[in-house]
Each structure stands twice: as C-alpha cells, then as structure tokens.
Amino acid sequence: GQQLNQSPQSMFIQEGEDVSMNCTSSSIFNTWLWYKQDPGEGPVLLIALYKAGELTSNGRLTAQFGITRKDSFLNISASIPSDVGIYFCAGHSGGGADGLTFGKGTHLIIQP
Amino acid sequence: NAGVTQTPKFRILKIGQSMTLQCTQDMNHNYMYWYRQDPGMGLKLIYYSVGAGITDKGEVPNGYNVSRSTTEDFPLRLELAAPSQTSVYFCASSPLRQGGNYGYTFGSGTRLTVV
Numbered sequence: 001g002q003q004l005n006q007s008p009q010s011m012f013i014q015e016g017e018d019v020s021m022n023c024t025s026s027s028i029f030n031t032w033l034w035y036k037q038d039p040g041e042g043p044v045l046l047i048a049l050y051k052a053g054e055l056t057s058n059g060r061l062t063a064q065f066g067i068t069r070k071d072s073f074l075n076i077s078a079s080i081p082s083d084v085g086i087y088f089c090a091g092h093s094g095g096g097a098d099g100l101t102f103g104k105g106t107h108l109i110i111q112p
Numbered sequence: 113n114a115g116v117t118q119t120p121k122f123r124i125l126k127i128g129q130s131m132t133l134q135c136t137q138d139m140n141h142n143y144m145y146w147y148r149q150d151p152g153m154g155l156k157l158i159y160y161s162v163g164a165g166i167t168d169k170g171e172v173p174n175g176y177n178v179s180r181s182t183t184e185d186f187p188l189r190l191e192l193a194a195p196s197q198t199s200v201y202f203c204a205s206s207p208l209r210q211g212g213n214y215g216y217t218f219g220s221g222t223r224l225t226v227v
Contacts, residue, residue, distance in 0.1 A: 004154070006154075033215050035215070040220070040221070041220050041221070042116075042202050042204070042218030042219050042220050042221050043155075043202075043216075043218050044218070045215035045216070045217075048215050088154060088155070090154075099145055099147075099157035099160050099170050099171070100155075100157075100216065101154075102147075102154030102155040102156075103154050104152060104153055104154045105152075105154060
C-alpha cells in the first residue's frame with residue numbers, strides 16, 4: 001500500500017522555539033491533512049490542504065501542500081507547553097479505498 | 113454534541129475470546145472507519161463504510177468483521193482474539209469522501225490487550 005515518510009520521529013525543543021516537520025510520499029496525494037494526538041485521545045484535525053501549492057495557517061500553525069503533490073510540511077511558531085503531543089500527517093489519493101494513509105507521527109516534547 | 117463515541121475504553125481479552133467494539137456517531141455522517149494504532153506506528157485502516165448496509169475492507173482486515181445497519185453505528189467484531197490484535201482501536205467518521213473540509217472526527221479509542 002501507499003506509505004508516508006514522516007520526519008523527524010521525535011523532537012526535543014525549548015519552549016518558544018519554532019518547530020518544523022514534514023511528510024513525503026512516493027505517490028501523489030490529492031489531499032493532505034495534519035492531525036495532533038494527545039495521550040489517551042484520538043487524533044484531532046489541525047489543518048486540511050486540498051490544492052497543490054496551498055499554504056494554510058491556523059493560529060501559530062502553518063502547513064503547505066507541496067507543488068509535486070508528494071509532500072507537505074507543518075510549522076509551529078513560538079511553541080508552548082500545550083503543543084506537546086504526537087503530530088500525524090495523512091494523505092488521500094482519491095482512488096481505491098476511501099481511508100486516509102497516515103505517517104508514523106512526530107513526537108513533540110517541549111522542555112521548559 | 114457527543115461526536116464519535118467508542119466503548120469500552122479498555123479491555124483485556126484471552127486468546128480465542130470474541131468481543132465487539134462499539135462506535136456511534138451523532139453527526140449524521142455517511143462515512144465511517146475503523147483504524148488500529150500500534151506503538152510508534154501510524155494508523156492502519158481495518159474497515160470502512162460509505163453508508164448503511166455498505167462496508168469494505170481496508171489495509172488490515174484479517175481477523176475482523178464489521179456491520180453497518182444504521183447510519184449512526186459501526187461496530188467492529190473480533191471473533192478469535194490473537195495477541196497480534198493487541199492495539200488501540202479508533203473509530204472515525206466523515207461527512208465527505210475525501211474527509212471533507214473538516215477531515216475525520218475520531219473517537220477517543222479502545223485500548224485492547226490480548227493475553
């Protein structure tokens with residue numbers, strides 16, 4: 001099946017620092033989504049991208065849909081303690097099974 | 113607005129036992145999904161449904177069954193539990209095929225251990 005390569009696997013940063021993570025794929029996706037998962041909870045949608053080249057912000061979060069449609073990145077500016085969690089990218093190709101393909105996640109840890 | 117509700121939150125099964133994981137959504141979404149999440153891994157699609165009476169296999173369907181008799185409910189059945197099915201299971205729903213403008217709404221998960 002399709003695979004998404006998400007990096008980095010984990011990040012240890014200081015409060016106030018900016019964060020950047022990305023996902024790449026060998027195949028094209030028509031939709032890119034970024035989710036955050038808190039411990040013991042299900043993933044929650046942060047940003048959805050539907051067009052190649054699209055750049056979308058949600059507060060301190062910014063995500064972009066790569067021009068090639070094979071990658072996406074998520075940036076978090078001025079990190080705060082509540083940003084701690086696991087961030088997942090997910091893609092949808094629009095064909096075959098209707099489910100999303102998920103990356104393995106980036107575990108963000110913020111040191112005070 | 114409850115969103116997607118999963119029960120139970122935790123369960124320990126013995127090898128060979130069976131159980132049903134319940135999932136209910138009150139958003140009138142047509143599309144519903146079951147995913148499993150293993151440590152350090154992303155979510156893998158088990159089964160999905162595009163509407164009442166219609167289900168289809170995802171990436172990892174072996175050992176599971178589903179049914180969709182109503183728009184609201186999408187239970188996942190394990191007939192003969194195996195240690196490989198130890199995982200966290202998430203149910204999700206969506207109003208549109210590609211996740212829509214709001215993506216999927218996930219439940220809070222069922223943590224299953226098979227011993």
